[in-house]
Amino acid sequence: MADVDAYDTEAYAAELDRRDPLAGFRDRFLVSDPGLVYLDGNSLGRLPLSTAERLAAATAGEWGGGLVRSWDHWVDLPRRVGDLLAGGLLGAGEGEVAVSDSTSVNLFKLATAAVDARPGRRAVVTDDDNFPTDRYVLESVARRAGMELRVVRTDPDEGLDQGALAAAVDGDVALVSLSHVAYRSGALADMGAVNEIAHRAGALVLWDLCHSVGAVPVDLEGTGSDLAVGCTYKYLDAGPGAPALLYVRRALQDRLRQPIWGWFGQEDQFAMGLAYRPRAGIERFLTGTPPVLALYAVEEGARLLVEAGIDRLRAKGVALTEHAARLAAAWLAPLGFRLASPADPLRRGSHLTLHHPGAAGMVAGLGRRGVVVDYRQPERVRMGASALTTSFTDVYRAMACLREVAAGAGDPAPSDTPSLEAAP
Numbered sequence: 001m002a003d004v005d006a007y008d009t010e011a012y013a014a015e016l017d018r019r020d021p022l023a024g025f026r027d028r029f030l031v032s033d034p035g036l037v038y039l040d041g042n043s044l045g046r047l048p049l050s051t052a053e054r055l056a057a058a059t060a061g062e063w064g065g066g067l068v069r070s071w072d073h074w075v076d077l078p079r080r081v082g083d084l085l086a087g088g089l090l091g092a093g094e095g096e097v098a099v100s101d102s103t104s105v106n107l108f109k110l111a112t113a114a115v116d117a118r119p120g121r122r123a124v125v126t127d128d129d130n131f132p133t134d135r136y137v138l139e140s141v142a143r144r145a146g147m148e149l150r151v152v153r154t155d156p157d158e159g160l161d162q163g164a165l166a167a168a169v170d171g172d173v174a175l176v177s178l179s180h181v182a183y184r185s186g187a188l189a190d191m192g193a194v195n196e197i198a199h200r201a202g203a204l205v206l207w208d209l210c211h212s213v214g215a216v217p218v219d220l221e222g223t224g225s226d227l228a229v230g231c232t233y234k235y236l237d238a239g240p241g242a243p244a245l246l247y248v249r250r251a252l253q254d255r256l257r258q259p260i261w262g263w264f265g266q267e268d269q270f271a272m273g274l275a276y277r278p279r280a281g282i283e284r285f286l287t288g289t290p291p292v293l294a295l296y297a298v299e300e301g302a303r304l305l306v307e308a309g310i311d312r313l314r315a316k317g318v319a320l321t322e323h324a325a326r327l328a329a330a331w332l333a334p335l336g337f338r339l340a341s342p343a344d345p346l347r348r349g350s351h352l353t354l355h356h357p358g359a360a361g362m363v364a365g366l367g368r369r370g371v372v373v374d375y376r377q378p379e380r381v382r383m384g385a386s387a388l389t390t391s392f393t394d395v396y397r398a399m400a401c402l403r404e405v406a407a408g409a410g411d412p413a414p415s416d417t418p419s420l421e422a423a424p
């Protein structure tokens, strides 16, 4: 930029903020401490003001006033909110997405449905960089089906090795389940290529979109994806414990059966019949009574993201992590940091991870200075950029603070040393 020459100044970051077409969205969130630098929206997104209002109104009016009568318009919320996500953020069609239960539970439901649909096959494939809950659930699903869980080795910084995946996927494999954006490094998997590897072997694919939805474009239909799950409390800003999305490709819906036979998946629910007969369509993947208030929060969060547009969200996410990477190269590499994310922004999601032996103490030191980031095992600082609420000035301040803390810490130190506190 001609008017501000040095990229490593706060003035430059402020200029990027002035030119940011999404900057105005930050005012539509509760920012109760303007001094707080929050780079953890990929763990828990900020609270949209419209959500606080919607929840207050629905609590008093629909619950307090309408009472049980409100179920007439609550009952189809899992599907309605699913449709909003499907068209706006996931590249899926109407009736292919529902919002219910947690990511872990949806993973169990869809993974079980998938292995049951491939009788005679003996293996489930995932990778060792997948999120813990995914690995645990898949281990349970494989064991219950009498199958083997094949765990592909993945570089924790660079992401999935497609060759290693292809070598593990043969005609014995019922299901391949991976994260689209790796929770630690942010590495972005090639959805179309992975689907192709699995489909060639006759396996189904189940994607975890927790760090993708609302941050990177997802084209479930275009990539021929079978199944997916994902959180709504990260980039979707729907609040702690908000229910998760699940996606089932339309052509598969009536061929799959999920294992938790609840009454919300039952055909003619209020007939209270004796036998379980799954509904047609995406609703057969529901279980029990949906969390109505939390679903409203998902709807409000999704509306903001859809209004901003996934292409603009992605462009800003790339610009924010690129700014962080540039400052890290200049300031932090000389202090012993190494990039623990793919260097190419198109090969990563919306967070950036740095490795340093003293990362744990530094994350604590940042926290004491009002900069919230994540520590991730082993020895990594993870910084999330939420395009609606993170500013370039936030990124600048976080990196400047990390430089101070790292310089003051000297050797890798335990988290509560006086030297950390005393650093300027």
Ligand SMILES: *Cc1c(COP(=O)(O)O)cnc(C)c1O
Binding pocket: 102, 103, 104, 105, 131, 133, 134, 179, 183, 208, 210, 211, 231, 244
């Ligand atoms: C956050 C996250 C989860 C969380 O699952 P819950 O059931 O909501 O606890 C699962 N998978 C991935 C990849 C995540 O990042």
